[in-house]
Ligand SMILES: [Zn+2]
């Protein structure tokens with residue numbers, strides 16, 4: 001028996017065969033089925049750019065803006081879950097209070113990842129790293145795929161999570177890419193949440209400066 005990391009009830013851990021095939025290795029379970037049900041996968045129509053749930057076919061308003069800004073070169077973002085209250089609460093506990101153990105729950109939610117040659121996590125800033133003692137995105141994805149650290153983030157006055165929408169969109173570039181001659185092919189950027197897309201587009205900009213010939217897409221657990 002295991003204890004659920006969210007509700008603390010004990011549950012029987014059965015092997016999830018779907019995950020077994022996708023990741024080949026056995027995945028430990030940390031969350032009971034009742035808690036897992038509270039995370040809702042996207043359904044119905046989703047934006048073809050970022051996977052936000054929308055009423056019509058095509059692109060959401062954010063993606064239409066990015067398309068204009070980047071002359072049609074839209075970031076192809078895959079995202080699995082709705083950003084609902086349960087997801088929000090877990091993220092607050094994980095990021096604001098630095099509850100490391102929740103990286104297991106978040107990793108467990110990811111039952112598929114697009115194929116890529118390099119999986120590049122969006123890094124924490126030095127001050128966040130010091131405050132929490134761990135890198136939030138690295139901690140989640142290191143359980144799933146081999147990660148390549150290609151981005152460095154410098155400190156900002158305010159964290160993305162403390163900003164409103166307007167402030168987020170006006171955020172300045174804080175990423176720079178590490179030069180590694182061996183990198184070519186497909187890069188998948190990994191983050192937790194896609195909010196406005198600002199962070200991921202900045203991450204892509206930084207990578208493209210050093211790796212102009214790479215194909216760069218992104219993945220977030222929620223949008
Ligand atoms: Zn539970």
Ligand SMILES: [Zn+2]
Nearest residue numbers: 047050060063
């Ligand atoms: Zn979109």
